[in-house]
Amino acid sequence: MSGESRATWADNWLGYREEIKVVDVTIRDGGLMNDHEFADDVVRDVYEACVEAGIDYMEIGYINSQEQFPPGEFGPWKHCREEDLRRIVGNNDTSLKLAAMADAEKSDYKTDILPASESVLDMIRVATYIHQMPLALDMVKDASDKGYETTLNLMAVSTVPESEVKSALEMLVRSDVGAVYVVDSFGSLYSEQIRALCNMFFKYCEGTPIEVGIHAHNNRQLAFANTIEAVVLGANCADASFAGLGRGAGNCQMELLLGFLHNPKFRLRPVLKCIEQYVEPLRSKLLWGYDYPYMITGLLNQHPRAGMAFNASEDRGKIVQFYDQMEEQE
Amino acid sequence: MSGESRATWADNWLGYREEIKVVDVTIRDGGLMNDHEFADDVVRDVYEACVEAGIDYMEIGYINSQEQFPPGEFGPWKHCREEDLRRIVGNNDTSLKLAAMADAEKSDYKTDILPASESVLDMIRVATYIHQMPLALDMVKDASDKGYETTLNLMAVSTVPESEVKSALEMLVRSDVGAVYVVDSFGSLYSEQIRALCNMFFKYCEGTPIEVGIHAHNNRQLAFANTIEAVVLGANCADASFAGLGRGAGNCQMELLLGFLHNPKFRLRPVLKCIEQYVEPLRSKLLWGYDYPYMITGLLNQHPRAGMAFNASEDRGKIVQFYDQMEEQE
Numbered sequence: 001m002s003g004e005s006r007a008t009w010a011d012n013w014l015g016y017r018e019e020i021k022v023v024d025v026t027i028r029d030g031g032l033m034n035d036h037e038f039a040d041d042v043v044r045d046v047y048e049a050c051v052e053a054g055i056d057y058m059e060i061g062y063i064n065s066q067e068q069f070p071p072g073e074f075g076p077w078k079h080c081r082e083e084d085l086r087r088i089v090g091n092n093d094t095s096l097k098l099a100a101m102a103d104a105e106k107s108d109y110k111t112d113i114l115p116a117s118e119s120v121l122d123m124i125r126v127a128t129y130i131h132q133m134p135l136a137l138d139m140v141k142d143a144s145d146k147g148y149e150t151t152l153n154l155m156a157v158s159t160v161p162e163s164e165v166k167s168a169l170e171m172l173v174r175s176d177v178g179a180v181y182v183v184d185s186f187g188s189l190y191s192e193q194i195r196a197l198c199n200m201f202f203k204y205c206e207g208t209p210i211e212v213g214i215h216a217h218n219n220r221q222l223a224f225a226n227t228i229e230a231v232v233l234g235a236n237c238a239d240a241s242f243a244g245l246g247r248g249a250g251n252c253q254m255e256l257l258l259g260f261l262h263n264p265k266f267r268l269r270p271v272l273k274c275i276e277q278y279v280e281p282l283r284s285k286l287l288w289g290y291d292y293p294y295m296i297t298g299l300l301n302q303h304p305r306a307g308m309a310f311n312a313s314e315d316r317g318k319i320v321q322f323y324d325q326m327e328e329q330e
Numbered sequence: 331m332s333g334e335s336r337a338t339w340a341d342n343w344l345g346y347r348e349e350i351k352v353v354d355v356t357i358r359d360g361g362l363m364n365d366h367e368f369a370d371d372v373v374r375d376v377y378e379a380c381v382e383a384g385i386d387y388m389e390i391g392y393i394n395s396q397e398q399f400p401p402g403e404f405g406p407w408k409h410c411r412e413e414d415l416r417r418i419v420g421n422n423d424t425s426l427k428l429a430a431m432a433d434a435e436k437s438d439y440k441t442d443i444l445p446a447s448e449s450v451l452d453m454i455r456v457a458t459y460i461h462q463m464p465l466a467l468d469m470v471k472d473a474s475d476k477g478y479e480t481t482l483n484l485m486a487v488s489t490v491p492e493s494e495v496k497s498a499l500e501m502l503v504r505s506d507v508g509a510v511y512v513v514d515s516f517g518s519l520y521s522e523q524i525r526a527l528c529n530m531f532f533k534y535c536e537g538t539p540i541e542v543g544i545h546a547h548n549n550r551q552l553a554f555a556n557t558i559e560a561v562v563l564g565a566n567c568a569d570a571s572f573a574g575l576g577r578g579a580g581n582c583q584m585e586l587l588l589g590f591l592h593n594p595k596f597r598l599r600p601v602l603k604c605i606e607q608y609v610e611p612l613r614s615k616l617l618w619g620y621d622y623p624y625m626i627t628g629l630l631n632q633h634p635r636a637g638m639a640f641n642a643s644e645d646r647g648k649i650v651q652f653y654d655q656m657e658e659q660e
Contacts (some may be wrong), residue, residue: 220586225555256550259629276649299589319606
């Protein structure tokens with residue numbers, strides 16, 4: 001499907017496209033703020049809320065290396081061992097599909113990812129930087145051969161030259177990946193840039209069964225706006241999280257996204273209930289969400305790590321000090 | 331200028347249009363959260379920061395009726411008496427222009443608005459609902475005859491049938507108003523709707539000197555996104571406020587807008603400094619900004635007053651209770 005034909009939906013915003021799949025990333029992306037150490041009742045409530053809300057996929061954590069990231073130092077959602085998954089979801093006899101993310105160069109994917117027939121997981125999402133593409137494609141193949149649906153999430157796309165994005169797309173469309181994601185890791189992209197990237201992704205995926213996805217961060221309060229921009233253009237996979245829980249400024253808010261989508265299968269109330277009871281109570285400790293330091297790293301197209309360190313320090317709130325420090329480093 | 335020719339700029343987002351005027355509404359719109367009772371040092375610091383930041387206009391308050399709104403019950407920025415203005419800005423010997431807003435049916439404009447030659451104000455902005463258009467046009471004429479620049483802000487446009495918006499525009503383009511604003515009072519519009527409205531406004535203003543402006547609210551975290559959408563399409567007047575201070579979910583954040591605009595006359599640092607020292611310290615008392623009740627009123631295309639009352643009550647934080655209450659009323 002071309003970008004042009006995808007765009008016709010824009011003229012009918014009261015309608016909906018059944019093909020749009022919503023992926024909850026609350027526990028997976030949120031885990032970057034607490035070393036993946038969520039209490040079971042939080043994970044279980046998010047899971048149950050996803051089921052009740054009609055969400056398509058829940059990404060429950062990472063399958064990253066237990067050698068590089070020892071279980072004693074990280075919570076269970078860094079590794080998604082089968083026994084941890086089943087403690088929460090049983091056999092997952094629901095319509096919600098489960099996903100886990102594996103990071104290129106951080107995952108012992110060949111051994112740690114079980115055959116799909118032995119796992120409650122349905123999908124493996126491979127996260128990669130541009131220079132790790134060959135490895136990432138091997139990870140996609142491994143997961144696909146094991147029977148999983150797959151996505152490839154090309155991180156920090158805002159820092160990659162256009163020609164390299166195109167090379168990556170050329171490699172990708174020859175793979176059997178299910179979807180390829182535009183990932184605004186640094187929350188630095190404006191809608192015009194999202195539009196240009198999506199149209200590039202659509203062009204390469206045209207004539208293939210590969211869907212385009214969008215994963216946005218909220219450094220400049222554009223996560224929701226950029227997500228719906230991509231969806232209106234034709235992206236059929238949209239990532240979001242409860243209360244926007246995620247690294248730094250966080251993600252596209254699920255509660256906003258479900259309010260926008262018009263597929264009657266979606267329900268907003270279970271999401272609000274879970275946010276009130278389980279997610280918002282975490283905010284004062286996890287400190288995710290739009291804040292000046294993240295706005296500034298987004299403006300500079302940088303990883304939010306400097307903002308995260310600043311917000312965890314006693315200098316939190318000294319906005320001008322952080323701005324001066326970042327400008328000096330430029 | 332047609333919508334089409336305006337849009338060419340979208341292909342060159344690193345450039346800038348000199349015609350774009352930024353209007354600070356911090357004290358005016360923020361005054362709706364504290365009965366316009368700001369300490370002088372806050373107003374003075376916002377004023378000085380606007381000057382240093384290269385902002386074009388500062389809207390400092392309302393000129394509304396002292397009979398309807400007795401000075402004892404409201405702070406000085408409900409009336410913008412000349413002595414109050416001059417206490418803050420002296421003779422305003424700066425490049426910053428000053429504006430005040432007059433509400434249709436709430437302003438004794440004929441008597442309370444001095445001739446421009448006797449005032450430090452440069453611009454009168456008339457706020458009107460659709461049914462008050464004839465009165466609003468008389469207010470525009472009065473201000474224009476007195477020597478002011480003028481704008482007309484058509485509030486709550488998300489609730490007005492398209493045919494009536496067109497009738498209002500037909501009346502407006504025969505007036506000598508300087509700019510006409512798309513005002514998303516309830517924070518309920520998506521970018522596609524902003525686009526449709528802006529293009530309608532551009533079409534009527536084509537061939538006239540009337541500019542199109544945008545005033546967005548942040549109920550669904552779209553205030554900034556919708557503002558830059560309108561600017562990219564060709565709107566040349568953009569309202570924003572420091573830290574988004576404004577009624578309910580607040581406005582487009584000045585700090586985000588200045589980060590987006592590329593005119594080198596703009597400076598971000600003075601805005602951040604004022605936010606850190608004077609604006610953020612007000613947040614715990616004024617309670618503006620994105621929050622679930624405002625998201626819900628935005629979703630329902632309703633005035634934020636129910637959300638404001640809920641957030642001021644002891645039930646604040648009981649998101650599901652508010653959602654159920656609003657759904658029941660639908």
